[in-house]
Amino acid sequence: MRPARALIDLQALRHNYRLARRLGGGRALAVVKADAYGHGAVACARALEAEADGFAVAAIEEALELREAGITAPILLLEGFFEAAELELIDRHRLWTVVQAPWQVEAIARARLSAPLQVWVKLDSGMHRLGLSPAEFTGAWRRLRALPQVAGLVAMTHFARADELDSSRTAEQAAVFSDVLAGLDERPVASLCNSAAILGWPAVLPTPPADRDADAERSREEGGTSWARPGLMLYGANPFAGPHAGADLLRPVMTVESKLIAVRELAAGEPVGYGARYVTPMPMRIGVVAMGYADGYPQFAPDGTPVSIDGRPGRLAGRVSMDMLTVDLSGHPDATVGTPVQLWGDRVRADELARHCGTSAYELLCGLKRMPRGIRGA
Known part of the structure; x- marks a missing residue:
């Protein structure tokens, strides 16, 4: 699955x-x-x-x-x-x-x-x-x-x-x-x-x-x-453009996550993804995540957009595809196929992701598609 x-x-x-x-x-x-x-x-x-x-x-x-x-x-x-x-x-x-x-x-x-x-x-x-x-x-x-x-x-x-x-x-x-x-x-x-x-x-x-x-x-x-x-x-999202003491008391309700489904070892100067928007500045590992704009992730999220890889900060590297996106695995030497990646939730807030992508938390949350929901805390 x-x-x-x-x-x-x-x-x-x-x-x-x-x-x-x-x-x-x-x-x-x-x-x-x-x-x-x-x-x-x-x-x-x-x-x-x-x-x-x-x-x-x-x-x-x-x-x-x-x-x-x-x-x-x-x-x-x-x-x-x-x-x-x-x-x-x-x-x-x-x-x-x-x-x-x-x-x-x-x-x-x-x-x-x-x-x-x-x-x-x-x-x-x-x-x-x-x-x-x-x-x-x-x-x-x-x-x-x-x-x-x-x-x-x-x-x-x-x-x-x-x-x-x-x-x-x-x-x-x-x-x-x-x-x-x-x-x-x-x-x-x-x-x-x-x-x-x-x-x-x-x-x-x-x-x-x-x-x-x-x-x-x-x-x-x-x-x-x-x-x-x-x-x-x-739903735990900050409605303001920047940090706010009241909004800091909110707890994210939705966590969107996936896993690495491939890891690529690339030399310096290699393009990643559609349009070659990202080119590796040095030899590096690139991870492929099962998540794309058909799931509701912003298609035009820029390079450097935050993600969380196995609980630690990571970043987007390359254009988001319909079903996949790519992340920089520098600083994640143990990341491999099956490593969990959080796209938004408690480690990457939806409003933070929205600011990077020039959209709003409203659009992110309401635009989620295709993926199954799991319930906890019932």
Whole structure:
């Protein structure tokens, strides 16, 4: 069997969720969209269900996969519903839904439901992707609040640049959100923070209502006083461009590893791989690893990209092929066929690899293909 595989550490996943919940200061929806960022949505949801406050997915297909697997916890549809007919499934499977456009408000008002819905109302505070404008938000909120089809409301927004710690945009968006909510007749349950905001922007975390406020009881009934939405950090990747003290507390959940399947003894001046991008500067040993871009490893990873060879630092030497890549075995005199190579995990962090390759940890994790997954820490 081809030795390339991905190992998923569910204990690390639980650790990262607990950290997100603690730093978020309230409740936390574990974001498991895109097959839990390539980690396996069902396995991750099962691992977290005993302690997670709920889950978030992109669309109803992902929610139904979790329900069919026996997940009974709350599941939020982050993109809401795409047509009014989906409300029947949302009702049947007791899903929570985002409302991000006026037509969705009217669709709920016309719906015949077996029980009222939990609705998250999204404000476009400046990302300009999905969400009600500040001018639309208050009217939509009040209309939804008055509907018998609605059990409870959460106000939410999404930050565009929370991973840029030197940008003022996150504080500006938080101020827009705060100003719009100040125009409501209540202090609503709020949800602002994705992974980068949880780790890097504690000042924008929602302030809970005081216990004496009439809204505090409603807040508790509708799911706590605030909700965080950790995604990337659940899987142990740093969302920032450089080191960060909070991100250093995360544990990588995915380890991608393979083995050497050949060792070449080359003279100085010999080309390695497609295009002769790498030429040996001296006599050296080159190892061939069963891993390539068809597995999800970046095709254009440059020479010198870090790997871990039998637990010690190594580096890429030559262009990545569809099924193989080549590494410099200088300093690894004992490396031979069958020697393990980690491509990313606890020794080479996914975000570190992404920086070398001009991509993101999101793309690496979500782009993993072909190789089997193994589970540990279940």
